[in-house]
Amino acid sequence: MKYEAVIFDLDGVICHTDKYHFQAWKALADKLGIYFDETINNRLRGVSRMESLEIILERYDGTLTQEEKVRCAEEKNDLYKELLKQMSPADLSPEVKETLDTLRARDVKLAIGSSSKNARFILGQIGLGDYFDAISDGNNITNSKPDPEVFVKAAEFLGIPAGKCLVVEDAEAGIQAAAAGGMDSAAMGDAVRYHIATYDMDSFTDLQNIVA
Numbered sequence: 001m002k003y004e005a006v007i008f009d010l011d012g013v014i015c016h017t018d019k020y021h022f023q024a025w026k027a028l029a030d031k032l033g034i035y036f037d038e039t040i041n042n043r044l045r046g047v048s049r050m051e052s053l054e055i056i057l058e059r060y061d062g063t064l065t066q067e068e069k070v071r072c073a074e075e076k077n078d079l080y081k082e083l084l085k086q087m088s089p090a091d092l093s094p095e096v097k098e099t100l101d102t103l104r105a106r107d108v109k110l111a112i113g114s115s116s117k118n119a120r121f122i123l124g125q126i127g128l129g130d131y132f133d134a135i136s137d138g139n140n141i142t143n144s145k146p147d148p149e150v151f152v153k154a155a156e157f158l159g160i161p162a163g164k165c166l167v168v169e170d171a172e173a174g175i176q177a178a179a180a181g182g183m184d185s186a187a188m189g190d191a192v193r194y195h196i197a198t199y200d201m202d203s204f205t206d207l208q209n210i211v212a
């Protein structure tokens with residue numbers, strides 16, 4: 001088999017939390033009087049929480065101390081976590097679950113490689129709390145995508161060489177991170193339009209053919 005492991009990004013691949021990120025950042029932006037829309041929100045895909053805040057503050061007239069920035073990020077995250085409580089196993093699509101089960105039945109190792117510090121909570125909400133063989137997330141990295149660290153760690157946790165791992169991503173920075181880590185990638189959603197991945201997918205089930 002060409003790949004012994006598949007490392008999945010979480011937000012935008014396994015499930016969709018964009019609307020909750022948007023709502024929570026919008027509430028903060030409104031409070032600070034900063035313009036914020038879906039296009040700016042799109043730039044936050046795969047980017048860490050503090051880097052996301054810096055992108056939002058590009059349109060801020062004043063200046064914030066580091067302490068104030070940390071408080072803003074905490075405030076956004078508190079609201080985001082409240083919103084995440086609405087998520088349930090119904091937010092896991094049948095095609096995602098079926099594809100994961102098919103890959104597992106072929107003895108492919110399955111891992112998460114997410115920038116989010118809330119990854120384990122989200123996985124629990126959608127009923128995949130104990131599902132993956134390894135989870136590499138925002139809590140075990142110091143450099144975020146496009147740095148390959150999150151995927152390199154996932155491969156290490158699995159004990160599989162990078163050349164035998166396939167990364168599935170919806171963010172441009174995530175595809176770049178996979179390449180920087182010496183891994184092939186499969187793009188879905190927003191990442192498809194850049195045509196920089198090893199494979200561009202139409203649907204999640206395409207993975208069943210890619211990992212043949």
Ligand code: B16
Pocket residue numbers: 009010011012021044045046047048049052077113114115116117118119138171
């Ligand atoms: P948190 P992913 C990323 O998750 C999101 O795409 C990105 O929008 C978010 O800022 C980042 O996680 C950090 O999330 O604030 O929960 O730590 O796509 O890498 O799974």
Ligand code: MG
Pocket residue numbers: 009010011012013045046169170171174
């Ligand atoms: Mg993503």
